[in-house]
Amino acid sequence: MEFTGGGRLEVRITAADVGKRVSVRYVTDPGAAGARFTDAVGVLTSWDKGVLLITRRTGEAVRIAEASLAAGKVVPAAPARRRGPSAGFTELARAAAHAWQPLESEPLGEWTLRAAAGFTRRANSVLPLGDPGLPVDAALERVREWYATRGLPAYVQASTGAEGTQELLCADLERLGWVREITAELRTAPLAPLGDLDADVTAVRLSRSADETWLRRYQRFGEPGPHVVKVLGSGPSVWFASIPGTEDVPAAIGRCVVDGRWAGFMAVEVDPARRRGGLATAVMTALARRALDEGASAAWLQVESDNDGARALYDGMGFTVHHHYHHYRWTDA
Incomplete structure (x- = not known):
């Protein structure tokens, strides 16, 4: 809560504060007996025709009638996280x-x-x-x-x-x-603890390129044309990991790009029949150790906000949300 019960409620924001981070308290059901209040914290993105628009950290937009405001003030930027590497x-x-x-x-x-x-x-x-x-x-x-x-x-x-x-x-x-269309989280974590995870990496194979077997497990395209291979191979120092499976399709794969202090993890996929068996952890641990050998010290990854299974996995590895990103599409409809 940004407002305490003992403090005096006062609206101390105006339209001139658009673009600033604010905290407001407003009445959610003005017609009900007894006022019911809700708080909102985020960036004041507009104040037009008696309506405020506040964008929360997750990208959710909250519209609030000016007449329903009970209190409001400008607040500092969100405090720095206590876990994970410092990064802008x-x-x-x-x-x-x-x-x-x-x-x-x-x-x-x-x-x-x-x-x-x-x-x-x-x-x-x-x-x-x-x-x-x-x-x-x-x-x-x-x-x-x-x-x-x-x-x-x-x-x-x-x-x-x-x-x-x-x-x-x-x-x-x-x-x-x-x-x-899509909302995802960009998460960060210290790299060394990833390399120290208790994972069996003996079956993990590392390569500088995505071969045909690796591509058979990667399910993010139709036909694996040269444009797919070129994008996957792009980056300062690219590594591909795989764990052998059956019928020339790996049981698990992953990709890591080392760029200065950063190691970015992508394309971590596991055979659905072998999930929750530690294969994703093994892939990421092997890639993290290689990135540490190249001098990286911090990790990042991206995960869609509705992918609960992957988010739980990354929670356990120490990844925390740095920010959210969203893909907006133009439509003529």
Whole structure:
């Protein structure tokens, strides 16, 4: 709670505070007998025509009638996490981009337009890390044109929940009719404890390339054309892990990209019939040890917010949420 029962309730925010992190208390059912209050904390992304829009850390937008406000104040940025490596949003966003590179890219001011023949949203979306050099409406029109010429849907990847993230852009995208399709968490952890996990890594094979058997377990594409292999092989120092299975399909796979102090973990997949047997842990432990040998000290990964099984696994490995990111798609409907 940001407000205590003994303190005087007072609204100390105005429309001039748009873009700042705020905490508010408001009446949820004004017509009911006795006031019922709810709190909301997040970035004030708009205050228009008597309605406030507050974007929470997870990207959830809360609309609050100005008349229902009981209290409100500007609050400091979310406190630094007590676990995991210290890192800023831009540093992590760039590390993630280095580890999953498109086939082509083009700058739009400080935005980067990325395309890879449609293989994954990450490689076929705009990465907006700053000012596009145009009003947002005009920049997004340019984005739509760029993707249309390539026969691709237009996506923008925008983040919430950390200092320097893009709550205001998310609000603009929703205002202009872009639809959020996917929300994911970018998580971080110290790397050394991953390498120290009690896992049997004797069966894990490491390689610098994704061979045909590795690709048979990876289920994120239709036909594994050269564009898929090129994206998977992109990054400063790329490693692929696999555990043999049956019929030339690995029981488990994983991918790690080492980039300075960071080791990014991706494409961790396990045969459904062999899940909960420690194979994912073995793959990540083997990759972590190789990354430690190359001088990395911190780990990151991305996991979709509705993937409860993977999130529980990563909780147990010490990964904590740094920020959320969202893919918004333009639709004419």
